[in-house]
Amino acid sequence: MINQRRFSIGPSDAEIAMLQWGESGKPPALLVHGTGFVADVWDEVARDLASTYTVYALDRRGHGASHKPGSYHFLDFAADVCRVIDALDLRDIYGIGHSAGATDLLLAARLLPGRFTRLFVMEPTIMDPRAARAGGLDDDSIARVEGALRRRAEFDSTEAVFERYRTSPTFVDWTETSLRAYVRHGFVPLGDGRVRLSCMPETEAAMLRPIYEAMAQVYVGDARGNPFTGLPEIDCPVRVATAAKSGPVYKLMAARAVSLIPRVSTLVFEGAGHCVAQEMPAAVVQAVREFAE
Numbered sequence: 001m002i003n004q005r006r007f008s009i010g011p012s013d014a015e016i017a018m019l020q021w022g023e024s025g026k027p028p029a030l031l032v033h034g035t036g037f038v039a040d041v042w043d044e045v046a047r048d049l050a051s052t053y054t055v056y057a058l059d060r061r062g063h064g065a066s067h068k069p070g071s072y073h074f075l076d077f078a079a080d081v082c083r084v085i086d087a088l089d090l091r092d093i094y095g096i097g098h099s100a101g102a103t104d105l106l107l108a109a110r111l112l113p114g115r116f117t118r119l120f121v122m123e124p125t126i127m128d129p130r131a132a133r134a135g136g137l138d139d140d141s142i143a144r145v146e147g148a149l150r151r152r153a154e155f156d157s158t159e160a161v162f163e164r165y166r167t168s169p170t171f172v173d174w175t176e177t178s179l180r181a182y183v184r185h186g187f188v189p190l191g192d193g194r195v196r197l198s199c200m201p202e203t204e205a206a207m208l209r210p211i212y213e214a215m216a217q218v219y220v221g222d223a224r225g226n227p228f229t230g231l232p233e234i235d236c237p238v239r240v241a242t243a244a245k246s247g248p249v250y251k252l253m254a255a256r257a258v259s260l261i262p263r264v265s266t267l268v269f270e271g272a273g274h275c276v277a278q279e280m281p282a283a284v285v286q287a288v289r290e291f292a293e
Contacts, residue, residue: 009087017065022050029053034099038064040181044281072207078107095119110230123250126257127214148205178278231260241267246274
């Protein structure tokens with residue numbers, strides 16, 4: 001039986017909610033989810049890895065039980081990962097991330113050199129700063145960002161959420177375990193059984209704007225500059241994975257990552273879509289273990 005422990009780090013106004021699977025004392029693995037989800041969506045992967053690692057996952061800012069400060073640049077998320085690493089004094093970390101959460105780990109590895117032994121990143125959000133374009137988002141991208149604002153936020157029950165999401169294109173290929181974990185922990189109770197998204201539509205839209213700017217090569221960052229210029233400084237081996245059934249933009253961004261990161265290798269998950277860890281958790285565990293060897 002794998003133990004699961006919930007805890008948090010940081011003060012109440014900047015709290016990062018954490019999960020731990022397995023006992024302390026083993027090499028650490030740090031798992032970071034993508035936009036809109038929560039740490040619990042890693043449960044199937046984490047329980048398997050916990051036989052070898054002390055597995056940690058966090059609710060990224062704006063998600064789950066973590067703080068929702070309103071600032072959602074790439075470096076904000078990376079700084080939170082660094083806070084977790086420092087608070088837990090993690091070393092020789094195996095970082096495993098998905099989508100924008102994979103980007104968090106790549107940027108954290110650059111900010112904390114020497115702390116990661118390897119990174120396994122599935123379809124990270126990446127721009128190539130060498131090919132940055134002037135201007136902002138086009139109308140289609142703006143419409144996609146604003147589309148998040150129309151996402152339904154409240155439901156009559158968690159079971160109503162599950163039934164609605166079970167046939168949604170985003171979730172249709174998820175395992176039942178992964179989807180139920182998201183439904184259970186990605187929503188907050190309102191009373192009388194009703195539930196509401198913990199990552200509200202306006203929060204998700206704020207997160208999506210920098211992501212779409214990176215996709216379109218127009219992200220300029222904030223006063224801290226463009227964080228993607230530091231990717232060539234990552235000092236550990238990195239495996240960049242893509243999924244055969246995901247959209248072309250994810251493969252394009254993965255190719256950008258490969259062109260920027262020095263000690264890089266690639267992998268393709270056949271038969272999987274963008275959320276491969278929730279669709280084919282056993283395949284992800286196998287790939288993670290093979291990379292460790």
